[in-house]
Amino acid sequence: xxxxxxxxVADGIDPFVELEKVTLTYGRGARTIPALGETSLKVGQGDxxxxxxxxxxxxxxILKLVTGLIKATSGYVFVAGREVGAEPMRVGMAFxxxxxxxxxxxxxxxxxxxxIVEPFRHQYRAKRKTExxxxxxxxxxxxxxxxxxxKYPWQLSGGMMQRASLCRALIHDPQLLMLxxxxxxxxxxxxxxxxxxxxxxxxxxxxxxxxxxxxLKEAGYLxxxxxxxxxxxxxxxxxxxxxxxxPRTIEVSYTPDFVAMTQHLxxxxxxxxxxxxxx
Amino acid sequence: MNSNLxxxxxxxxxxxxxxxxxxxxxxAFHISDIIVPKPSQIIETLWxxxxxxxxxxxxxxxxxxxxxxxxxxxxxxxxxxxxxxxLAYDVxxxxxxxxxxxxxxxxxxxxxxxxxxxxxxxxxxxxxMSLFPIVVNVATGLAxxxxxxxxxxxALRASKLEILWNVGLPRAMPYFFASLKVxxxxxFVGAVISETVASNRGIGNVMMIASASFDVPLVFAxxxxxxxxGVSLYVIFSFIEARVTGWAMRKDEFAMG
Ligand SMILES: Nc1ncnc2c1ncn2[C@@H]1O[C@H](COP(=O)(O)OP(=O)(O)OP(=O)(O)O)[C@@H](O)[C@H]1O
Ligand SMILES: [Mg+2]
Numbered sequence: 001x002x003x004x005x006x007x008x009v010a011d012g013i014d015p016f017v018e019l020e021k022v023t024l025t026y027g028r029g030a031r032t033i034p035a036l037g038e039t040s041l042k043v044g045q046g047d048x049x050x051x052x053x054x055x056x057x058x059x060x061x062i063l064k065l066v067t068g069l070i071k072a073t074s075g076y077v078f079v080a081g082r083e084v085g086a087e088p089m090r091v092g093m094a095f096x097x098x099x100x101x102x103x104x105x106x107x108x109x110x111x112x113x114x115x116i117v118e119p120f121r122h123q124y125r126a127k128r129k130t131e132x133x134x135x136x137x138x139x140x141x142x143x144x145x146x147x148x149x150x151k152y153p154w155q156l157s158g159g160m161m162q163r164a165s166l167c168r169a170l171i172h173d174p175q176l177l178m179l180x181x182x183x184x185x186x187x188x189x190x191x192x193x194x195x196x197x198x199x200x201x202x203x204x205x206x207x208x209x210x211x212x213x214x215x216l217k218e219a220g221y222l223x224x225x226x227x228x229x230x231x232x233x234x235x236x237x238x239x240x241x242x243x244x245x246x247p248r249t250i251e252v253s254y255t256p257d258f259v260a261m262t263q264h265l266x267x268x269x270x271x272x273x274x275x276x277x278x279x
Numbered sequence: 280m281n282s283n284l285x286x287x288x289x290x291x292x293x294x295x296x297x298x299x300x301x302x303x304x305x306x307a308f309h310i311s312d313i314i315v316p317k318p319s320q321i322i323e324t325l326w327x328x329x330x331x332x333x334x335x336x337x338x339x340x341x342x343x344x345x346x347x348x349x350x351x352x353x354x355x356x357x358x359x360x361x362x363x364x365x366l367a368y369d370v371x372x373x374x375x376x377x378x379x380x381x382x383x384x385x386x387x388x389x390x391x392x393x394x395x396x397x398x399x400x401x402x403x404x405x406x407x408m409s410l411f412p413i414v415v416n417v418a419t420g421l422a423x424x425x426x427x428x429x430x431x432x433x434a435l436r437a438s439k440l441e442i443l444w445n446v447g448l449p450r451a452m453p454y455f456f457a458s459l460k461v462x463x464x465x466x467f468v469g470a471v472i473s474e475t476v477a478s479n480r481g482i483g484n485v486m487m488i489a490s491a492s493f494d495v496p497l498v499f500a501x502x503x504x505x506x507x508x509g510v511s512l513y514v515i516f517s518f519i520e521a522r523v524t525g526w527a528m529r530k531d532e533f534a535m536g
Contacts, residue, residue, distance in 0.1 A: 067434045091434040099428045103449050103524075112445065116435045168431075178434070 015042035016208045022075035035061045037233030046206040050223035054273045058234025059212040063178045092169030094182040098161035100153040107149035110136045113172040139167045159190040177207040216262040230272030316496040324496040339481040346405025347466035354410045358417025379411040391477040401473040408469030409462035416458035420451025456520035463512045
C-alpha cells in the first residue's frame with residue numbers, strides 16, 4: 001500500500017482525522033451504490049464531532065472509512081498525519097447493539113481489547129489478574145456497573161450491556177472513539193444518564209470522538225461540532241460548532257439557544273432527505 | 280425441579296410399559312421365537328451369551344470411537360476452513376453436499392477393496408458418517424459471527440487467527456457440541472454397517488451370523504446392545520454439551536453449575 005503524506009493544512013490546525021475528497025461506492029459492476037459523494041472533513045485531536053443525517057446517508061460508512069475497515073473508492077483518509085492503516089492506532093468502537101460475547105463475564109468482555117492491542121497485549125498474561133483487573137473495575141464503576149464484573153451479559157439489562165460495551169470501547173485508552181448510535185436502543189432516562197457519563201469520560205480522557213446519532217438533542221449535548229449530512233450521494237452540507245459550556249447538563253437542552261439550534265438542524269435534515277421519486 | 284422429575288418418571292414408565300406390552304403380546308398371540316422373541320428371552324440370551332458377546336461389543340465401541348475421533352479432527356479442520364472464508368464456503372459447499380448425499384453403505388466395499396476386511400473399513404465408515412454434521416455445524420457457527428463484532432475486532436487490528444480464536448471458535452462451540460451427539464450416533468451406525476458387510480468381529484458381524492443360522496434371540500440381543508450403546512453415547516455427549524456450552528442456553532443453572 002502506498003502511504004501518501006498528508007498535504008499541509010492551510011488553516012493551521014493539525015487535524016487528527018482528515019477525509020480529503022473521499023468518495024465511496026459499494027458493490028461492483030452494474031449494481032453499485034454511491035454511498036458517499038466527494039466528502040471532506042477535518043477533526044482536531046481530542047475533538048467531539050457528531051454526524052447526523054437521514055437514514056442511509058453514509059454516516060456508518062464514514063466511521064468505517066476512518067477506522068480503515070473499508071477503503072475509499074477515491075480520495076484519502078488520514079489519521080494522525082498518515083494514511084489510515086499505515087500505522088497502528090488504538091481505536092474503540094461501540095454500536096447500537098452491545099455485541100458482547102455471551103460466553104465471557106462482563107470483566108473479560110471489557111478486557112478483550114487489552115488482550116489484542118499493543119502495548120497491553122504483551123503484559124496481558126502477567127497483569128490480567130492484577131492491574132488490568134483493577135483498571136476494568138474502575139471503568140465499570142465509572143459507568144455505574146461496580147460489582148458487575150463477574151456477571152454474564154445475559155444477566156444484565158439492555159442499558160447495562162450498553163454501558164459494558166462502552167467500557168470495552170474505552171478500556172485501552174483509544175485515541176479514536178467511534179460511536180455508531182450507541183444510545184439508540186435505550187430509554188430516554190438511561191440515555192440521558194449515559195450522555196452525562198460519556199461526557200465525563202470524554203473530558204477526562206479526551207479521545208477524538210466521532211458519534212453517529214439520530215437524536216439532535218444528543219448531538220447538541222455531547223458534541224463540539226455537528227456535521228449534517230444529506231443522502232444519495234452522501235455529503236456533509238453543514239458543519240456547526242456547538243458552544244455551550246461544559247460540563248453540560250440536561251438543563252442546557254431546554255434553553256432557547258439549544259432549542260433554536262436543534263430546530264435549525266432538524267429543518268436541514270428534513271430538506272436533505274432524498275426526494276420520493278429518487279428512492 | 281418437580282416437573283423435571285415427573286418427566287423422567289413418565290419416560291421411564293413409558294419404556295418399561297413398552298417392553299411389558301411386547302411380552303404380553305408375544306405370549307397372548309403365541310408368536311414364534313423365530314419371528315419376534317419375547318423380551319424376557321432376549322434378556323436371558325444376553326445374560327447367557329455375555330462372555331461371547333462382550334468382546335464384540337468392545338470391538339464395535341472401539342471402531343466407533345476411533346472413527347468418531349478422526350471424524351472430529353477432520354470435521355473441525357474442514358469446518359474451520361470452510362467457515363472462515365467466504366470463498367472456501369462457496370467453493371466447497373456444493374462438493375460437501377454431494378459427498379453427504381452418497382449413501383455411506385456404498386463406500387464400504389471400496390474401503391474393503393483398499394484396506395481388506397476388518398477394523399479399518401469400520402473405522403473409516405464411522406469417520407465419514409460422523410464427518411458431515413460436524414463440518415456443517417462448525418462452518419455455520421463460524422460464518423454467523425455478527426459483522427459488528429468482527430468490526431470491533433478488526434478495528435483493534437486483531438489478526439484473522441485472533442478473531443478466530445477469541446470470537447469465531449467459542450461462538451461455534453455450541454454448534455460443534457450439538458453436532459457431536461448426532462455425529463456419534465452416526466459413527467456408530469457406520470461402524471455397525473461396515474462390520475455387517477465386511478468384518479469377522481463386532482456386534483454387526485454377530486448379528487449377521489446369528490440371522491444366517493436363524494438364532495433370532497441372539498439377533499435381538501445384538502439389537503439391544505446396539506440400542507443401549509447408541510443411547511449411552513448420545514446421553515454422554517448431550518451431557519458434555521450441556522456442561523460446556525451452558526452460556527448458549529442462557530439459563531441460570533449455568534452460573535451455579
Ligand atoms: N456493505 C454494503 N454493501 C452495499 N451497500 C451498502 C453497504 N453498506 C452500506 N451500504 C449502502 O450505503 C449507503 C450508506 O450506508 P450507511 O450504513 O453508511 O448509512 P447510515 O448513514 O449509517 O444509515 P443509518 O442511519 O440508517 O445507519 C446506504 O444507502 C446503504 O444502502
Ligand atoms: Mg448506520
